[in-house]
Amino acid sequence: MSAGVHPAWLGSAVLGDDVVLTRDPRCGLGAEAYTIARSGGVTTVVAEDEAGLMYGSFHALRLQDDLEAQTHRPFVARRMMQHWDNVFVHPVMGQVERGYSGGSLFWEDGALTDDPDRVGDYARLLASVGINSVSLNNVNVHAGEARLLTDRIGEVAVLAARFRQYHIRVYLSVSFAAPMLVGGLDTADPADERVQAWWATATQRVYAAIPDFGGYIVKADSEGQPGPFAYGRTHAEGANLLAAALAPFGGEVYWRAFVYNHRQDWRDRTTDRARAAYDHFTPLDGEFAPNVILQVKHGPIDFQPREPVSPVLLSMPATRLAVEFQATQEYTGQQRHVCYLPPMWSAVLSTVADRVDAVVTVSNAGDDRYWTNHPLAQANLYAAGRLAWDPTLDPTALLDEWIARTFPPAAAGTVHELMRDSWAVYERYTSPLGVGFMVHPGDHYGPDVDGYEYSRWGTYHFADRDGVGVDRTTATGTGYTAQYPEPLASQYESRATCPDELLLFFHHVPYTHVLHSGVTVIQHIYDTHFAGAEAVSEMVSRWSDLPPSAVGEDLHARVSDRLREQHRSALEWRDQINTYFYRKSGIPDTKARRIY
Numbered sequence: 001m002s003a004g005v006h007p008a009w010l011g012s013a014v015l016g017d018d019v020v021l022t023r024d025p026r027c028g029l030g031a032e033a034y035t036i037a038r039s040g041g042v043t044t045v046v047a048e049d050e051a052g053l054m055y056g057s058f059h060a061l062r063l064q065d066d067l068e069a070q071t072h073r074p075f076v077a078r079r080m081m082q083h084w085d086n087v088f089v090h091p092v093m094g095q096v097e098r099g100y101s102g103g104s105l106f107w108e109d110g111a112l113t114d115d116p117d118r119v120g121d122y123a124r125l126l127a128s129v130g131i132n133s134v135s136l137n138n139v140n141v142h143a144g145e146a147r148l149l150t151d152r153i154g155e156v157a158v159l160a161a162r163f164r165q166y167h168i169r170v171y172l173s174v175s176f177a178a179p180m181l182v183g184g185l186d187t188a189d190p191a192d193e194r195v196q197a198w199w200a201t202a203t204q205r206v207y208a209a210i211p212d213f214g215g216y217i218v219k220a221d222s223e224g225q226p227g228p229f230a231y232g233r234t235h236a237e238g239a240n241l242l243a244a245a246l247a248p249f250g251g252e253v254y255w256r257a258f259v260y261n262h263r264q265d266w267r268d269r270t271t272d273r274a275r276a277a278y279d280h281f282t283p284l285d286g287e288f289a290p291n292v293i294l295q296v297k298h299g300p301i302d303f304q305p306r307e308p309v310s311p312v313l314l315s316m317p318a319t320r321l322a323v324e325f326q327a328t329q330e331y332t333g334q335q336r337h338v339c340y341l342p343p344m345w346s347a348v349l350s351t352v353a354d355r356v357d358a359v360v361t362v363s364n365a366g367d368d369r370y371w372t373n374h375p376l377a378q379a380n381l382y383a384a385g386r387l388a389w390d391p392t393l394d395p396t397a398l399l400d401e402w403i404a405r406t407f408p409p410a411a412a413g414t415v416h417e418l419m420r421d422s423w424a425v426y427e428r429y430t431s432p433l434g435v436g437f438m439v440h441p442g443d444h445y446g447p448d449v450d451g452y453e454y455s456r457w458g459t460y461h462f463a464d465r466d467g468v469g470v471d472r473t474t475a476t477g478t479g480y481t482a483q484y485p486e487p488l489a490s491q492y493e494s495r496a497t498c499p500d501e502l503l504l505f506f507h508h509v510p511y512t513h514v515l516h517s518g519v520t521v522i523q524h525i526y527d528t529h530f531a532g533a534e535a536v537s538e539m540v541s542r543w544s545d546l547p548p549s550a551v552g553e554d555l556h557a558r559v560s561d562r563l564r565e566q567h568r569s570a571l572e573w574r575d576q577i578n579t580y581f582y583r584k585s586g587i588p589d590t591k592a593r594r595i596y
């Protein structure tokens with residue numbers, strides 16, 4: 001290939017004549033890698049395979065200055081975007097579970113959408129940031145969606161063709177009970193030969209329709225989804241059943257570790273949800289088939305604004321692991337609040353990058369004209385791909401990279417200022433010091449301090465008149481800290497060394513406990529909540545100072561509207577949290593600000 005060629009995978013992004021692409025199968029760079037250089041106004045890209053040429057071309061599109069030859073290769077071969085899209089509109093969860101960007105890109109009211117170009121654009125968007133795998137449907141697989149695996153596989157093949165143009169393989173979430181749901185069997189027991197034969201045949205048919213199909217995602221024995229426990233089998237036996245069916249075709253199973261008791265009695269102080277994944281899975285280390293990847297949420301609970309890294313990711317050396325992030329902002333403002341998440345993801349990756357085989361992100365995209373509802377939420381999608389390619393990239397540099405490719409220079413400074421610390425700002429006005437889950441039950445939006453306190457979900461803060469937080473120590477609490485290797489186990493065990501931002505995740509402390517920062521817990525709560533809400537009002541004025549013409553009237557209005565809601569919500573958070581803790585503790589704010 002050479003100058004002037006316009007390969008299909010570039011879509012409408014046309015390279016100029018000043019870009020020379022060379023595919024050299026003997027260059028030894030390896031799959032997906034490329035070398036790029038620019039001098040004298042000419043960019044050269046060399047790669048061993050088509051995918052490498054494609055990634056190099058996308059790099060060429062964002063290159064501005066001369067560059068000495070550089071080689072880029074992905075740090076993991078599996079970089080996946082997962083969708084929680086339903087085929088049929090779910091009565092509670094809607095078309096997309098935890099979707100805040102309109103409808104699904106793939107399905108509408110039970111049928112495949114008729115906008116394949118939009119899917120092609122999405123595929124190009126994902127490929128341009130390095131994503132090479134996508135799963136198309138919700139991990140909660142309902143009866144209708146289970147048929148994607150069987151008689152509706154043709155629809156998956158249509159979508160696979162769109163993604164294939166950009167070297168992206170498709171995956172399906174499947175129900176562990178598929179042999180019963182769509183196979184007519186009376187069991188899904190992994191030890192039953194009829195079940196094994198059913199999976200083998202079903203998988204064979206999938207590959208007949210989609211020869212480069214990637215594999216299955218499975219949420220089993222989790223929040224009501226069926227799984228191997230019903231038959232007295234382990235999760236390794238369950239995962240290996242599907243792995244055996246996929247192995248002849250080179251397919252893989254992403255088996256989720258999100259297994260916990262979701263029917264807990266709040267009176268039971270011995271059960272700790274944070275412990276669950278480790279307790280279930282680490283005894284199985286080494287028992288999974290080679291084509292099973294255990295998919296682990298980055299924190300032990302559930303995508304809260306602040307959690308420690310999941311100890312499962314640090315404790316299963318004989319198991320292939322994927323780390324799971326959530327770009328869809330379920331607990332981080334639902335794409336109505338600005339919350340740039342890569343600083344959080346990058347911190348996790350700095351601890352686990354050398355232990356994972358795959359990086360998985362739950363997508364925040366939908367059929368919204370800006371893809372992500374809040375136009376600024378696109379940056380999370382962008383950086384999720386870029387970090388999966390190279391976890392050492394600096395989140396702020398990635399933000400600027402996205403801004404430069406999205407906004408005119410006149411708007412760049414404003415967008416940067418609005419977004420750079422937006423995760424920290426969000427954290428300040430919501431639940432304090434890592435305690436999490438003070439959200440409205442069900443929809444998970446907005447404050448409700450005791451919303452989950454007496455529920456079955458295992459997410460408690462234990463605030464009383466003296467103090468707040470969950471004692472997860474080994475000395476006096478649930479023993480969760482012992483799931484960490486050293487030095488983390490000791491660091492989290494002791495109040496003296498536990499980082500402030502995670503204090504209430506690991507310890508129950510008096511309101512008068514003095515943080516490393518020098519202020520008491522109660523004063524920290526007041527200070528951060530006033531500061532967080534104040535920062536949002538500054539964001540509102542910063543944006544309104546930007547002339548609409550700098551970004552276009554429509555986009556400007558969309559962001560203004562979302563910022564107004566963020567401001568309203570931040571004030572509500574501030575006042576509910578401050579009032580709640582003032583009433584519990586009776587300790588006034590040293591600065592005598594208004595608390596109700």
Ligand code: GCW
Nearest residue numbers: 084097098139140219258302
């Ligand atoms: O965070 C919880 C969500 C569920 C989701 C689940 C999961 C898809 O509230 O909606 O289900 O996590 O990750 O499986």
